[in-house]
Amino acid sequence: MIVLDGIGMTYLADSGPVEALRDIAFTVDRGELVALVGPSGCGKSTLLRIIAGLRPATAGRVAVDGRSVTRPIAAVGMVFQAPVLLKWRRIVDNVLLPAELAGLNPSEYRARAGDLLRLVGLGDFGDKLPRELSGGMQQRAALCRALLLDPPLLLMDEPFGALDAMTRDELNLELLRVWGEGSDQRKTIVFVTHSIPEAVFLADRVVVMTPRPGRVASVVPIRLPRPRTTATRASADFGALTLQIHDILSRPA
Amino acid sequence: MKVRALRRHTPSLLLFAALLVIWQLVPPVLKIREYLLPAPAAVVRAALSFSIPWHTHLWVTAIEILGGFALAGAAGVALGVAIAWSPTIARALVPFLVFVNTLPKVAVAPLFLLWLGYGILPNLLIAALIGFFPVVINTAVGLTQVDDELLDLGRAFGAPTWKVFLKIRLPNALPYVLSALKITATAAVVGAIVGEFVASQAGLGMVIVNAQTNLNTPVAFAALLWISIIGLALYGAVGLAARWWAPWADTT
Numbered sequence: 001m002i003v004l005d006g007i008g009m010t011y012l013a014d015s016g017p018v019e020a021l022r023d024i025a026f027t028v029d030r031g032e033l034v035a036l037v038g039p040s041g042c043g044k045s046t047l048l049r050i051i052a053g054l055r056p057a058t059a060g061r062v063a064v065d066g067r068s069v070t071r072p073i074a075a076v077g078m079v080f081q082a083p084v085l086l087k088w089r090r091i092v093d094n095v096l097l098p099a100e101l102a103g104l105n106p107s108e109y110r111a112r113a114g115d116l117l118r119l120v121g122l123g124d125f126g127d128k129l130p131r132e133l134s135g136g137m138q139q140r141a142a143l144c145r146a147l148l149l150d151p152p153l154l155l156m157d158e159p160f161g162a163l164d165a166m167t168r169d170e171l172n173l174e175l176l177r178v179w180g181e182g183s184d185q186r187k188t189i190v191f192v193t194h195s196i197p198e199a200v201f202l203a204d205r206v207v208v209m210t211p212r213p214g215r216v217a218s219v220v221p222i223r224l225p226r227p228r229t230t231a232t233r234a235s236a237d238f239g240a241l242t243l244q245i246h247d248i249l250s251r252p253a
Numbered sequence: 254m255k256v257r258a259l260r261r262h263t264p265s266l267l268l269f270a271a272l273l274v275i276w277q278l279v280p281p282v283l284k285i286r287e288y289l290l291p292a293p294a295a296v297v298r299a300a301l302s303f304s305i306p307w308h309t310h311l312w313v314t315a316i317e318i319l320g321g322f323a324l325a326g327a328a329g330v331a332l333g334v335a336i337a338w339s340p341t342i343a344r345a346l347v348p349f350l351v352f353v354n355t356l357p358k359v360a361v362a363p364l365f366l367l368w369l370g371y372g373i374l375p376n377l378l379i380a381a382l383i384g385f386f387p388v389v390i391n392t393a394v395g396l397t398q399v400d401d402e403l404l405d406l407g408r409a410f411g412a413p414t415w416k417v418f419l420k421i422r423l424p425n426a427l428p429y430v431l432s433a434l435k436i437t438a439t440a441a442v443v444g445a446i447v448g449e450f451v452a453s454q455a456g457l458g459m460v461i462v463n464a465q466t467n468l469n470t471p472v473a474f475a476a477l478l479w480i481s482i483i484g485l486a487l488y489g490a491v492g493l494a495a496r497w498w499a500p501w502a503d504t505t
């Protein structure tokens with residue numbers, strides 16, 4: 001479970017201080033999938049880094065599973081906004097990187113890496129170098145890398161932003177499977193996206209943020225039935241929720 | 254692949270052949286004397302002649318060049334790693350290295366001679382001195398130009414610094430180092446020859462100096478030919494190494 005309490009973040013840039021986040025407070029329950037939407041530059045990536053313990057907030061407090069976050073937290077899968085693969089490693093070896101970094105034996109994860117690559121449609125690309133893949137394919141490989149060690153917590157920063165609509169919809173369904181939709185062994189996921197329909201489709205709750213400095217404008221519960229399917233997108237409730245969030249976002253702050 | 258490589262080099266090969274033909278045919282027509290501009294055939298004849306112990310000179314110069322290159326590479330990488338490792342070391346070392354690099358190496362050569370006497374060593378050191386700087390800089394840059402996210406990944410998985418260094422920073426730096434070594438390869442040739450010009454008992458640079466005083470220009474050109482063969486071989490070897498070890502980076 002993630003608790004954010006009064007989080008503020010002010011960057012000290014050369015041009016002066018930049019207040020990225022102000023007084024962010026919400027919680028993410030264990031096994032919950034929370035989507036984060038907000039205009040560009042409102043501090044979504046910053047907030048993910050703060051949750052992961054990769055950057056300290058300048059105000060407030062973060063706790064994950066009851067422990068205060070003061071350094072990088074373990075057992076987290078990160079998907080960054082850019083794929084950031086190692087250019088010199090084949091895709092499968094990129095996916096295996098977390099095992100190596102964590103001091104585990106990578107050969108024990110080879111089969112799993114192959115399964116994950118097949119899951120995202122990259123089964124035939126394990127032996128390629130990153131530059132031989134399109135941006136969207138690289139991003140999918142980065143997703144596999146985040147999933148390799150089967151972390152209970154996933155922090156995902158616009159993981160499907162570079163994908164075409166159809167692949168994105170497919171991977172959304174795949175993500176719900178990975179998450180454990182319908183089981184009681186679900187992961188906890190914080191998912192940043194620019195796409196309101198994507199947020200509504202995936203999430204249990206959508207946290208809507210204001211322009212910079214990012215604050216919580218509203219937390220919208222998504223009570224659409226699960227498991228979500230392609231039909232979910234066609235429902236009237238889906239449309240209504242999408243519209244509601246759209247209105248919150250375009251409301252003057 | 255082979256055919257494509259051949260086709261890619263066709264223009265430069267053709268130009269080279271054309272220049273050779275012109276060089277061979279034009280001077281006699283214009284009555285240019287051989288000691289001013291020997292014809293290619295005369296140069297090749299001199300280069301293969303037994304009246305000059307080419308193998309000794311080649312050996313000496315090659316040792317100076319390769320030794321200087323290896324020393325520049327090793328010292329350059331070591332210094333680059335030190336600079337990338339600690340900002341304090343960087344602040345201490347960089348101004349000093351910049352100073353050493355701006356010294357005119359030709360002016361240092363007589364000092365090396367004074368300290369070390371005649372022989373291979375002073376010339377090898379000049380070759381190293383002239384070529385080490387780009388390696389230092391590129392090593393340091395390659396080790397530090399790493400995406401923040403990759404370093405975050407290392408921290409997120411609790412990887413120790415040495416592991417991040419070994420698995421992320423070092424491979425990232427490899428193409429940078431290799432492209433610096435191409436510059437070093439050419440610089441080492443210049444350094445070795447400059448050293449031999451100043452003082453030496455053997456070596457292709459010395460052959461040029463002697464040939465010049467005797468107006469034996471074909472031999473000077475022949476020495477030049479041998480020097481360029483060593484230089485090209487070294488440059489080509491570095492290029493091949495870059496393709497082999499860093500195929501992900503297009504260093505040309």
Ligand SMILES: Nc1ncnc2c1ncn2[C@@H]1O[C@H](COP(=O)(O)OP(=O)(O)OP(=O)(O)O)[C@@H](O)[C@H]1O
Pocket residue numbers: 011012013018019020038039040041042043044045046047081212
């Ligand atoms: N390292 C940094 N130094 C200074 N300012 C920064 C830094 N990182 C981010 N910022 C600023 O903080 C604000 C929030 O940035 P952040 O990347 O978190 O936004 P975002 O919501 O993820 O945007 P996007 O949707 O475009 O990815 C921006 O105004 C940005 O300029």
Ligand SMILES: [Mg+2]
Pocket residue numbers: 044045046081157
């Ligand atoms: Mg962002």
